[in-house]
Amino acid sequence: MYSPIITLNIYSGRPNPRWVLSEEQTAELRERLSAAADNLTADAPPGSLQGLGYRGFEVRLHDDAPPLHVHGGVVGTPGVSANLADDGRELERFLLGTIDLAGGAPRGLNAAASGALSESVREHIAENLAVPPASFARTLKASYGGCPPCVAALAPPYDPGKWNNVPSVQYNNNCYNYANNLITNSFAQPGRGSGRMYTSLTCGSVQPAAQRDGLTASANFSTTISNGFYCALVIWPNEDFHWYRQDSGGCWSHKPGSTQARNTDNSGNPITDPKTCNRGPYTDFCSYMITYPGKVTIY
Amino acid sequence: MAARVTLSIYSGRTDPSWPLSDEQIEELAERLRSAERLATLPTAQLGENLGYRGFLVESDDARLPARLAVYRNVAVAHRDGDVTAFRVPDLERFLVNTGRHAISDPTLSYLEQELG
Numbered sequence: 225m226y227s228p229i230i231t232l233n234i235y236s237g238r239p240n241p242r243w244v245l246s247e248e249q250t251a252e253l254r255e256r257l258s259a260a261a262d263n264l265t266a267d268a269p270p271g272s273l274q275g276l277g278y279r280g281f282e283v284r285l286h287d288d289a290p291p292l293h294v295h296g297g298v299v300g301t302p303g304v305s306a307n308l309a310d311d312g313r314e315l316e317r318f319l320l321g322t323i324d325l326a327g328g329a330p331r332g333l334n335a336a337a338s339g340a341l342s343e344s345v346r347e348h349i350a351e352n353l354a355v356p357p358a359s360f361a362r363t364l365k366a367s368y369g370g371c372p373p374c375v376a377a378l379a380p381p382y383d384p385g386k387w388n389n390v391p392s393v394q395y396n397n398n399c400y401n402y403a404n405n406l407i408t409n410s411f412a413q414p415g416r417g418s419g420r421m422y423t424s425l426t427c428g429s430v431q432p433a434a435q436r437d438g439l440t441a442s443a444n445f446s447t448t449i450s451n452g453f454y455c456a457l458v459i460w461p462n463e464d465f466h467w468y469r470q471d472s473g474g475c476w477s478h479k480p481g482s483t484q485a486r487n488t489d490n491s492g493n494p495i496t497d498p499k500t501c502n503r504g505p506y507t508d509f510c511s512y513m514i515t516y517p518g519k520v521t522i523y
Numbered sequence: 524m525a526a527r528v529t530l531s532i533y534s535g536r537t538d539p540s541w542p543l544s545d546e547q548i549e550e551l552a553e554r555l556r557s558a559e560r561l562a563t564l565p566t567a568q569l570g571e572n573l574g575y576r577g578f579l580v581e582s583d584d585a586r587l588p589a590r591l592a593v594y595r596n597v598a599v600a601h602r603d604g605d606v607t608a609f610r611v612p613d614l615e616r617f618l619v620n621t622g623r624h625a626i627s628d629p630t631l632s633y634l635e636q637e638l639g
Binding site: 229231235240241242398399400411413414425460461462463464465466467478479480481482483484486490503504505506 | 531532533534535536537538563564566569571572573574576606627629630633
């Protein structure tokens, strides 16, 4: 039987403590998850979205399945529309306890995990666990207060699970798919959907290719639009292209290639404007653009 | 398949990918055998940013793990349900060298800077 791998999400610079559950602990975890199966919630585990310090636990039940996120009284269940409520935050307390109770040292992970938890870290976690689940919604809202207004009627919400929870979707859809909010499983290329792909990796070639697919250029993202939403094209000169999109919350998000969709830049900051964020080697900003749901053709 | 390396680096284009020769497989296996095993797994096995994010080696050769992620001097090996991390200085340079024919010159220059 596969032994679940638990990660305590707490550090930023150091590696997070990670350990393997014993058979007994695995059985108890499965019982606790089964017991919570009917207790659904529309909330997300706050630690899976943002934050510094204690951000809950990642529970990897299988190698091939995305991990569960347990934090703030919510069990995030990728691939399933509703999450589970952990009202008393008992599952978090149970997982915290498995650091000390894990028997032996399967795969050599336990010793480092246990030793890494100093008294001050334990106090920090205890303080967080004392917070009732409802307060997290207010904290989250405050932390995202710096986003610019979104004036596009059809802007999608930031919903990374749609792209990250199913491995084949994550792997086969790129930044262009994500910016247009269209899953084609073809690693879409500008212009290919309309019959003529870009011929060079420059703004002058990729941007017209996207326009042939139905997108239009825009000088800004502050003009109200009723039939589409904003995205942006950037270029790693002669090597690659990349796209961002503005979500309904006002900040921007993106999906670097076959990696996970995310809402932070190369410095780890929320993206308020793709023109000014840290884009690594994608140094050329081409243009803001508008994509039109139901009208663009990408492949 | 034997063993195939994918360089995780692009966003819009498909990442470069190439097979390892038998000799390269043997050298990679030897480098892993002699690598220092780490007590903890890294938070992320590959990078998540735009630009260089590491190498993925997928293999059905018994000498290698089924899946090996290599990023910033750490390799995470998946073999028969076991997950193990190793410190592997120079392994990324070795993997770059196995794929010079599949990587464009500008990307090679960028990688040289990234790998220091």
